[in-house]
Amino acid sequence: MKPSTNYRWRKLVDRVMRGATVAATGCAVIPLVAIIAYVIALGGSAMSVSFFTDVYQPPDLPTQNDELINEEVPFNPDDPFANLEMPAPESTDGALAGESAESQAVANAYAAGPRGGVLHGILGTLMITGIGLLMALPIGIFAGVYLSEYRNERLATIVRFSSDVLSGSPSIVAGVVIYVLVVLQTEQFTAIAGSMALAILMVPIVTRTTEEMLKLVPEAMREAARGLGAPTWYSTFTVVLPTALPGIVTGVMLAFARGAGETAPLILTVLGSNVITMSMFEPMAALPLLTYRYTESPYIGENTLAWGAAFVLVVLVLIVNILVRLATRRVGVTR
Amino acid sequence: MSSMLIRQLTPFYGSRQAVKPVDMTVRANQITAIIGPSGCGKSTILRCLNRMHETIRGAYATGTVMLGDTDIYDPKEDPTMIRRRVGMVFQQPVALRTRNVYENVAVGLRLHGMTNKADLDGAVEKALREAVLWDEVKDVLDKPGNALSGGQQQRLSIARALAVKPDVLLLDEPCSALDPFATVSIEELLLTLKENLMIIIVTHNMQQAARVSDETAVFMVDTSSGQALGELVELDATSKVFTEPREERTELYISGRVG
Numbered sequence: 001m002k003p004s005t006n007y008r009w010r011k012l013v014d015r016v017m018r019g020a021t022v023a024a025t026g027c028a029v030i031p032l033v034a035i036i037a038y039v040i041a042l043g044g045s046a047m048s049v050s051f052f053t054d055v056y057q058p059p060d061l062p063t064q065n066d067e068l069i070n071e072e073v074p075f076n077p078d079d080p081f082a083n084l085e086m087p088a089p090e091s092t093d094g095a096l097a098g099e100s101a102e103s104q105a106v107a108n109a110y111a112a113g114p115r116g117g118v119l120h121g122i123l124g125t126l127m128i129t130g131i132g133l134l135m136a137l138p139i140g141i142f143a144g145v146y147l148s149e150y151r152n153e154r155l156a157t158i159v160r161f162s163s164d165v166l167s168g169s170p171s172i173v174a175g176v177v178i179y180v181l182v183v184l185q186t187e188q189f190t191a192i193a194g195s196m197a198l199a200i201l202m203v204p205i206v207t208r209t210t211e212e213m214l215k216l217v218p219e220a221m222r223e224a225a226r227g228l229g230a231p232t233w234y235s236t237f238t239v240v241l242p243t244a245l246p247g248i249v250t251g252v253m254l255a256f257a258r259g260a261g262e263t264a265p266l267i268l269t270v271l272g273s274n275v276i277t278m279s280m281f282e283p284m285a286a287l288p289l290l291t292y293r294y295t296e297s298p299y300i301g302e303n304t305l306a307w308g309a310a311f312v313l314v315v316l317v318l319i320v321n322i323l324v325r326l327a328t329r330r331v332g333v334t335r
Numbered sequence: 336m337s338s339m340l341i342r343q344l345t346p347f348y349g350s351r352q353a354v355k356p357v358d359m360t361v362r363a364n365q366i367t368a369i370i371g372p373s374g375c376g377k378s379t380i381l382r383c384l385n386r387m388h389e390t391i392r393g394a395y396a397t398g399t400v401m402l403g404d405t406d407i408y409d410p411k412e413d414p415t416m417i418r419r420r421v422g423m424v425f426q427q428p429v430a431l432r433t434r435n436v437y438e439n440v441a442v443g444l445r446l447h448g449m450t451n452k453a454d455l456d457g458a459v460e461k462a463l464r465e466a467v468l469w470d471e472v473k474d475v476l477d478k479p480g481n482a483l484s485g486g487q488q489q490r491l492s493i494a495r496a497l498a499v500k501p502d503v504l505l506l507d508e509p510c511s512a513l514d515p516f517a518t519v520s521i522e523e524l525l526l527t528l529k530e531n532l533m534i535i536i537v538t539h540n541m542q543q544a545a546r547v548s549d550e551t552a553v554f555m556v557d558t559s560s561g562q563a564l565g566e567l568v569e570l571d572a573t574s575k576v577f578t579e580p581r582e583e584r585t586e587l588y589i590s591g592r593v594g
Contacts (some may be wrong), residue, residue: 034411065495163483187401218427218429220425220426220427220429221429221431223387223390223425223429224423224425224429224492224495225442226387226418227385227387227422227423227424227425227496228418228419228422228442228443228446228495228496228499229415229416229417229418229419229443229446229447230415230443230497231415231513234446238442239431239433241444242433242434243431243432243433245433314587
């Protein structure tokens with residue numbers, strides 16, 4: 001049979017469409033690769049042993065020249081919040097001109113490389129996000145089970161809609177809510193308040209992923225369990241949930257990654273800290289907060305630490321992803 | 336064991352009636368085949384016999400099904416206990432991939448409270464032997480259930496249903512996902528199982544019904560009222576249904592000229 005008359009045209013359209021999809025994919029991937037490369041390039045240079053083992057160290061300023069920056073702010077190395085409300089320097093030009101030994105020292109302090117590390121931020125992020133996840137997990141998984149196994153009830157429709165709205169709402173809203181309900185009531189910025197705010201953001205992710213994964217479990221499995229005389233809860237917890245577990249763990253991982261990267265709710269709840277705190281009832285440091293505060297800092301060294309903190313955050317999320325993938329590969333078949 | 340008396344059994348989906356009231360008697364130690372074209376309600380009727388029908392949203396059934404002294408549709412009866420006495424095997428073999436072969440059978444026993452390891456071992460082996468699967472799987476009991484072939488998975492599903500010692504075994508097109516060899520192995524299995532069980536099998540395969548069943552129930556679709564309504568048109572010894580059916584449409588159907 002002869003090729004149809006529009007064969008070459010169809011071939012051309014196929015090529016053009018295929019090229020368009022490849023180009024669009026490229027446009028979508030380039031920013032991702034660029035961001036990761038930039039963070040690795042700038043953040044990688046902040047890496048050192050002390051970066052991972054040390055906490056905040058104040059800039060190496062000559063103490064007698066405090067008035068040059070602001071007479072109100074003598075840095076006290078023992079004050080955990082020493083640099084949190086640091087005003088922007090107004091007279092650095094004179095200092096940078098380097099007319100006296102003191103001003104030269106100040107200028108050096110501004111230009112100096114990174115001092116100290118972000119161990120307090122790493123620990124803080126793991127604790128705040130981890131506790132938040134522990135709060136979100138039971139709520140999210142049980143709600144997901146409800147939405148999937150009792151999907152036709154009217155309450156399920158309402159819950160599903162609310163969950164979608166919640167997952168789409170800006171994270172600062174969760175921060176404000178906890179700020180008003182917890183921080184103002186206790187008159188204290190606390191790490192646990194941050195965990196609560198993150199839990200609010202993680203619950204809808206866990207809920208919807210659990211629901212979607214449970215829906216993928218073949219109806220035949222539920223029928224088989226029911227045919228044996230199993231009540232719904234039994235088939236759910238012994239048959240349906242284990243089958244969907246790898247997918248649910250993926251959702252949990254996504255929730256952790258989302259929580260670990262949130263900044264806005266933490267500003268309103270955990271405040272931040274310059275030292276390691278192990279109490280969930282005190283202000284605590286977190287990597288996104290460090291990134292935020294250090295980026296604002298006038299000290300070059302602290303800017304570098306900000307890139308480092310961002311880098312660690314990215315790597316942390318990456319490690320969580322890989323670990324969970326390795327774990328779920330084995331969980332797929334048990335006993 | 337006694338027979339199953341089905342009286343005026345009428346399944347509904349919401350407000351829609353699916354089948355005209357069914358009266359039939361199913362005898363123990365026999366295989367009863369239910370055949371008929373798609374949409375005639377044969378699977379629906381089968382699912383009514385262990386109250387699986389009502390698990391579909393909006394679905395319910397009226398009438399009575401007496402199994403021995405028990406009315407399956409007595410409001411006091413717990414459907415989950417009924418399903419223990421009336422086991423079911425589905426079209427698609429269900430081999431839980433999160434559990435190994437052993438646990439695929441033990442799951443029902445554990446559900447009904449058996450925890451002793453020795454008891455479980457014995458009951459699992461017995462069920463697998465009854466399902467003529469033991470020799471094939473005795474060395475792979477710790478492999479995941481879905482590592483078995485399709486025919487083995489279906490026999491595994493039957494073993495799981497047998498393990499809880501039901502009085503009745505319902506099979507809903509158990510061989511339609513299987514190749515001819517696996518089908519033969521299931522059919523041979525059913526013929527040995529009927530010694531101790533009442534078996535009701537829904538099948539699309541007329542030869543299968545003719546090969547394995549003692550009695551055959553033929554369902555047809557009645558569209559005279561404007562909507563499709565299933566009905567039981569014939570119930571008799573299989574040899575009679577296939578050689579001298581009472582109804583002409585049964586003859587057309589089983590001879591392959593219609594349906």
